[in-house]
Amino acid sequence: PYSWYREMRSSHPVYFDPKQKVWNVFLYRDVERVLSDYHLFSSKNDRKLSSFPVIGKEERSLTSMDPPLHSKRRGLVAKAFTPKSLKTWEPRIATVAQYWLDQIREQDTIDLVYDLAIPLPVTVIAELLGVPASDWKQFKLWSDAIISPGSRDTYAESVKERTQALKEMADYLLPIIRQKRSRPTDDIISDLTIAELEGERLSDEEIIYFGIGLLFAGNETTTRLISNAFYCFLIDQPAAYPLLRKELSLIPKAVEEVLRYRSPAQFMMRRVAQDTNVFGAEMKEGESIIAWIGSANHDEEHFVQAEQFDLNRPNNQQHLSFGKGTHFCLGAPLARMEASIGLTEFMKRYSRLILPEQWSLSENLGQRGFLAKFPVRVER
Numbered sequence: 001p002y003s004w005y006r007e008m009r010s011s012h013p014v015y016f017d018p019k020q021k022v023w024n025v026f027l028y029r030d031v032e033r034v035l036s037d038y039h040l041f042s043s044k045n046d047r048k049l050s051s052f053p054v055i056g057k058e059e060r061s062l063t064s065m066d067p068p069l070h071s072k073r074r075g076l077v078a079k080a081f082t083p084k085s086l087k088t089w090e091p092r093i094a095t096v097a098q099y100w101l102d103q104i105r106e107q108d109t110i111d112l113v114y115d116l117a118i119p120l121p122v123t124v125i126a127e128l129l130g131v132p133a134s135d136w137k138q139f140k141l142w143s144d145a146i147i148s149p150g151s152r153d154t155y156a157e158s159v160k161e162r163t164q165a166l167k168e169m170a171d172y173l174l175p176i177i178r179q180k181r182s183r184p185t186d187d188i189i190s191d192l193t194i195a196e197l198e199g200e201r202l203s204d205e206e207i208i209y210f211g212i213g214l215l216f217a218g219n220e221t222t223t224r225l226i227s228n229a230f231y232c233f234l235i236d237q238p239a240a241y242p243l244l245r246k247e248l249s250l251i252p253k254a255v256e257e258v259l260r261y262r263s264p265a266q267f268m269m270r271r272v273a274q275d276t277n278v279f280g281a282e283m284k285e286g287e288s289i290i291a292w293i294g295s296a297n298h299d300e301e302h303f304v305q306a307e308q309f310d311l312n313r314p315n316n317q318q319h320l321s322f323g324k325g326t327h328f329c330l331g332a333p334l335a336r337m338e339a340s341i342g343l344t345e346f347m348k349r350y351s352r353l354i355l356p357e358q359w360s361l362s363e364n365l366g367q368r369g370f371l372a373k374f375p376v377r378v379e380r
């Protein structure tokens with residue numbers, strides 16, 4: 001998409017697509033504005049998460065609310081994402097990463113996507129929710145069925161499979177939640193059971209809903225981040241892998257550049273909340289607008305030599321890959337930590353990765369996972 005973005009930034013930075021009837025913005029400053037100005041650009045939509053019928057109550061996700069409703073809900077769940085919790089996460093994420101790397105210990109060829117980038121995020125969430133390690137594999141099966149229901153022959157079958165998995169997962173989580181209510185431990189579910197705002201607490205159903213929601217919000221995106229990191233370190237800039245391996249402390253900054261250079265989420269949608277004239281365009285209430293994060297991150301006005309992958313870039317953390325403003329990704333510290341720890345543990349084990357002679361990767365726009373295979377031969 002990057003050459004298309006470049007073209008649009010120079011020829012039509014604010015573009016109304018007459019066929020789709022939707023606005024598109026491509027410049028850094030405009031994307032930043034659309035993401036953060038919720039008075040003009042609303043996230044509200046009435047789409048109910050119909051795939052959650054098992055919970056018995058209709059729920060909406062944080063990303064489809066505006067303040068003030070949004071602020072309250074977010075305030076409650078944010079209590080599970082505090083600096084204190086982050087500290088306890090680090091060693092636990094390392095344990096999960098080592099677990100998956102141990103599974104492939106004997107192999108000379110490994111698949112960076114299927115052997116690491118896919119299983120890591122889902123099991124990290126399981127671990128942080130407080131699910132015992134012995135159940136990680138089952139947890140991953142449920143989450144695969146819920147998140148990527150493409151494995152069945154017909155759509156109806158995949159919906160059935162998804163609904164079944166949701167129900168099983170909800171049934172599985174419920175007793176865990178009840179137990180943590182009476183005896184809280186150090187995990188997201190316990191934090192959610194004691195979180196209180198203006199005298200309100202989350203119900204069991206809301207906690208299940210949020211726990212499952214984390215899988216949606218944080219799974220494919222983090223898979224994509226880790227896969228993209230390998231892509232950047234092996235293909236965009238092949239010198240990066242040996243360099244980072246020698247200097248593991250540079251990995252977190254390298255991850256920021258990966259986020260900027262190859263954003264896991266390429267765009268976010270909003271709806272124009274009132275008739276307005278912004279960006280030199282007449283926008284009408286109700287029209288949709290796409291903020292192209294992937295393009296903003298490559299805007300030369302904001303990043304010098306934006307189309308280069310550069311480990312030394314001073315301002316790469318200004319990327320918009322986690323959004324901006326009130327909806328800024330709640331899981332950003334977790335995603336960063338997870339990618340950095342996963343890559344560090346990986347690099348400690350392998351001195352060199354060799355790409356097969358023939359291979360192809362399909363890259364999809366938007367939030368869809370980077371779910372192509374990415375096999376490499378490894379040297380220890």
Ligand code: HEM
Pocket residue numbers: 035043062063064074214217218219221222225263264265268269320321322323324326327328329330331332334335
């Ligand atoms: C919101 C990206 C990982 C939880 C967002 C938004 C973006 C984003 C762009 C803003 C949506 C908007 O403005 O409409 C990413 C990327 C990730 C990642 C690129 C990985 C590399 C995670 C993880 C979690 C998470 C690991 C949780 C475990 C959330 C939640 C929101 C959110 C709950 C909604 C916040 C709100 O609306 O207030 N994410 N995310 N994300 N993300 Fe992430």
